Amino acid sequence: MLNIKKPYIIGETAYNHEGDLEYLYKMVDDISELGLNAVKFHILLNPQSYIHKKHVLLNELKKWIFNKDQWFELINYSKEKKLDVVMLCDDVESVNYIIKNDLNVDFIELHASSLNDYFLLDSLSNWPKEIILGIGGSKLDEILYAVNFLRNNGKEKIILMYGFQNYPTNYSDINLSKMIRIKDLFDLPVGYADHTAFDDPNNEFVSVMPASMGFNILEKHYTPDFGKERIDYHAAVGKNQFLRIKKLIELALCVYGTGELELSDPEKKYGNVGPMKKAIVAKKFIKEGENLSLDNLWFKRTIEESPIEQNEFLKLLGLKAIKDIKEDELITFDKIKYEFKNNNLEDFTNLQV
Template sequence: MESYIIGETAYNHEGDFEYLKRMIVDIGEIPLNAIKFHLLLESSSCFQKKHPLAEGIKKWMFSREQWDDLIQFSHEKKLGVIALCDDIESIQFINESHRDIKAIELHATSLNEYYMLREAIKFPNQIILGIGGSTLDEIAYAVDFLKENGKKDILLMYGFQAYPTDYKDIHLSKMLKIKDLFNLAIGYADHTAYDDENNVDISALGAAMGFHILEKHYTPEFGVKRVDYHTAVGKEEMIRIKKKMDLYLNVFGGDLLRMSDREIQYGNIGPMKKAVVAKKDIHKGEKIRLEHLCFKRTEEESTIYQRDFTDLIGLEVLVDIHEDEIVDFTKVQYRFNKARYSELTGGLEEKK
C-alpha cells in the first residue's frame, strides 16, 4: 500500500490566478497524487446576503473559463483533480465540462444538503464526503442517499477543522470505528497548526493505522499570513510528510494474515523453531516412545511441525538414530492402516 496525498489549495490563492497556478506546479513537483480546489461560482448560492463573506469572497472566485484552464493545467502536471463544490452551480459545471476528474467533494457544511446530494449523484466518478464535526446519523443520511441512487465509489474524509485543530480534538481512533460501521474507504484531512513541532508526525499518523489517504493544506509561502495559512505546510514539510507516511505504511503492511517470505523463513523448523530430535540413541527396529524425543534448535531444517511430533510415537525405526539427530518420517516405517469399507459406510454394505 502506498500513500495517496491530496494537496488542498483552499482559498490560499486569494483570487490570484497565477498564484494558484504556482501552487499546481509545486504540488506536481513534490509530487503529490492529487490537488483539491474549492469551487464557488455563485456566492449567493452559498451565503446569505448579510453574511460577512458574501461580498468579500467574490474577489477570491474564478470564472468557469479560468477553472477550465486550471483543471487542464493540473491534468498536464499529472495530478488527479478533486473539486470541493461549495454551491450547486459548481457541481453542475463539473458535470457539464469536467466529468473526467478524479472526484467531487461535498464539504461537511453541505453533508445533508438535499439539492447538493441530488446533483452529486449525476457525477460518474468518486464522491468524497467531508464528515468532520458530523454525527453518525448525518453521515448515514448522506451515504444512504448516494447508495440508494446507485453511487458505490464513496470516500469519507475525516478531519475536525478548527484551524488549527487541538490534539485532543483529533480522535484518530474514530476513523477505525467509522470505517467498520460504513465499510467505506476513509481518509484523514489534517488541520494541525502549521508551526506545530509535531505537524509532520500528526499528519502521517493515520498511515500508522493503515489509512493511506491524507488531505493536507499546501501553501507556496510557508507561514505567510494569507487565507487558510493556519494549517498549510510548504514544499519541504509536505515531502517529509510523504516520506513518513510511506514509512508507516510499509511497517503497517497490507494483508495481515499473509506471511512475508522473511516471516516464512523465520518460521522454518530447525534453524529457527526447535525441531524434533532424538533425546538418546534409538536403535533400528525399536518403536519410538515419548521418552525418545525432545525439541532442540538445529542447523538443518526439519519436515515435521512441532505440533505433529506425536505422530511418530509407536512407529518402528528403520535406521539407527543417534542422540541429537533430527527425527522425521524418512527414518521410520509408517504403516498405513486400511480402513474396513463397512466402517466408512456405517455397515450398510454388510446389511445388503
C-alpha cells in the same frame, strides 16, 4: 485511490491564493513537483448561493473566486501536470458547470458544511465518478443521511473524508480510532483530512498516524509561503514538510502491510524448523526397532533443516525406528515406520459388502 499499499495524497489549495490566479498556478506547480497524487480546489461560482448577503465575509469572498473560463484552463493545466483533480463545490452552480461541460475532474467533494444540503446532494445525481463527503464535525445520522441519499440515487463511489479544523489542535479531539468504526459502519473507504496547526511540532507525526492504521488517503493544506498570514494558512504546510510527510506515509503503509495471513518468503525462512525453530531430535541413542517415546525424543536447534514440524511431535510417539538413530540426530521420515491400520469395511455403515 483505494490501493491501500500506496499513499494517495491530496494537496489542498483552499483559498490560500486569495484570488491571485498566478499564485494558484504556482501552487499547482509545487504540488506536482512534490509528487502528490491530486490537487484540490475550492470552486464557487455564485457567492450568494453559498453565503448570506449580510455575512461579513461575502465581499471578501467575491475577491477570491474565478470565472468558468479560468477554471477550465486551470483544470486542464493540472491534468497536464499529471495530477488528479478534486473540486470542492460550494454551490450547485459549480456542480452543474462541471457535469454539463464534462470537465476533466476526477472527484467532486462536498464540504462538511454542505453534508445534508439537499440541493447539492441532488445535483450530484448525474455525476458518474467518485464523490468525497467531508464528514468532520458530523453526527452519524448526518453521515447516514448523505450516504443513503447518494446510494438511493445510484451513487456507490463514495469516499468519507474524516477530520476537522481545530485551533489550537487538541489531540484527543482528533480521535483517529473513530475512523475505523466509521469505515466498518458504512463499508466505505475513509480518508483523513489533517488540520493540525502549521506550527505544531507534531504536525508531520499526526498527519502520518492514520497511515499506520491502514488509511492511505491524506488530504492536507499546502501553501508556497509557509507560516505567512494568508487565508487558510493555519493548517497549511510547505514543501519541505510535505516531502517528509510523503516519505513517512510511504513507510507507514509499507510497515502496515496487507494483512495477508500466509507467510512471506522471509517469514518462512525465519521460521524454518531446525536452524530457527527447534527440531525434533533423538534425546539419546535409539536402536533399530525401538519405539519413539517421551523418553528418547527432544527439541533442539540444529544446523540442518527438518521436514517434520514441531506440532507433529505427538504423532511420532509409538512409531518404530527402522534404523539406528544417534543422539542429537534429526528425526526424519526415512528413519521411522508408520503402519497404516486396515479398516474393516463393515465398520462403515453406509457401505455394503
